[in-house]
Amino acid sequence: MDLPSLHSRFLDEVLPRIRQDPRVTDVVLSGSIAGGQPDVYSDVDLIVVVEDAAFDAIMRERLDLIGSWTDLVVGFTGEHVGEPRLIITLVGPPLLHVDFKFVRATDFAERAEEPPLDLQWIEDRFWVWVHYGATKIGRGELFEAIGMLGFLRDAVLGPLAARRVGAPSRGTRHLENIAPEEARALRATLCGYDRADVGRALLVAVDLYRQWLGDAPVERRGEAEKLAVQYLHDVLAEAS
Structure with a gap:
C-alpha cells in the first residue's frame, strides 16, 4: 500500500x-x-x-x-x-x-460485523428532532438549531446517503467521494446565523429525509411527521 x-x-x-x-x-x-x-x-x-x-x-x-x-x-x-x-x-x-x-x-x-443502519430507530426519533429544532428557531437559540442540523447530517442524512450508494454508514465521513450527488444535495442543509436561513435548512433536511428514506420497510410515524412539520411551518411564519 x-x-x-x-x-x-x-x-x-x-x-x-x-x-x-x-x-x-x-x-x-x-x-x-x-x-x-x-x-x-x-x-x-x-x-x-x-x-x-x-x-x-x-x-x-x-x-x-x-x-x-x-x-x-x-x-x-x-x-x-x-x-x-x-x-x-x-x-x-x-x-x-x-x-x-x-x-x-x-x-x-468474537467481534461481529458492523450492524446495519436501523431505519426504524431513526424514524421513531426524527420528527421529535425536527420539533426540537423548530423550538430552538422559535426561541431564537440559533446556535442550538444549527447544532441540531449538524446532528441530523451526521446521524440521519449522511448514513442514508451512504446507504443509497451501498457504502458503510459513517456519518458524513468521505461523503463527498462516496456519494457525490447526495453530498451536493446535502449542502442545502448548511446555513448562516439567520433565523429564516436556519428554518430553510431544516425544511431541506426534512425533504431529504423523506426522499432518501423512500419506501423503506419501516413503520412510518405519520401523525408525528404531520404535526412536527406543521409546527415548524408555524414557527417560521411567526418569525417572518
Whole structure:
C-alpha cells in the first residue's frame, strides 16, 4: 500500500515496539489505512489485541505504554464517543493523530460485523428532532438549531446517503467521494446565523429525509411527521 511518508515511518517504528510486549497477541490496522484509501490527513487507527488475563493491567498502563512506544504529545480516553477502551492521541512532532483501541483477545475473535443502519430507530426519533429544532428557531437559540442540523447530517442524512450508494454508514465521513450527488444535495442543509436561513435548512433536511428514506420497510410515524412539520411551518411564519 502506498502510505504517506509520515504514516509509514510511524508504523515502521511503533509496530515492532508494541509487539515486543508479550501480553500483546496482535496489532491490527483499521480505518482508512485498512480500507486502502489513506491520505496525508488520515488518522492511524490501531487495534491492540491483549491477552485476557493481562487486559485490566494493560488498561491501567495504557498512556504510559503508548508513551514508551512513540513520542506521545497528548492522549485521552474515548468515553465521549462511547468507547472507553480507546485512547485518542497526538504523537510527534510532526503531529500525527493516532487512535489506540485496546481489546481482549476473546472479544476480538468474537467481534461481529458492523450492524446495519436501523431505519426504524431513526424514524421513531426524527420528527421529535425536527420539533426540537423548530423550538430552538422559535426561541431564537440559533446556535442550538444549527447544532441540531449538524446532528441530523451526521446521524440521519449522511448514513442514508451512504446507504443509497451501498457504502458503510459513517456519518458524513468521505461523503463527498462516496456519494457525490447526495453530498451536493446535502449542502442545502448548511446555513448562516439567520433565523429564516436556519428554518430553510431544516425544511431541506426534512425533504431529504423523506426522499432518501423512500419506501423503506419501516413503520412510518405519520401523525408525528404531520404535526412536527406543521409546527415548524408555524414557527417560521411567526418569525417572518
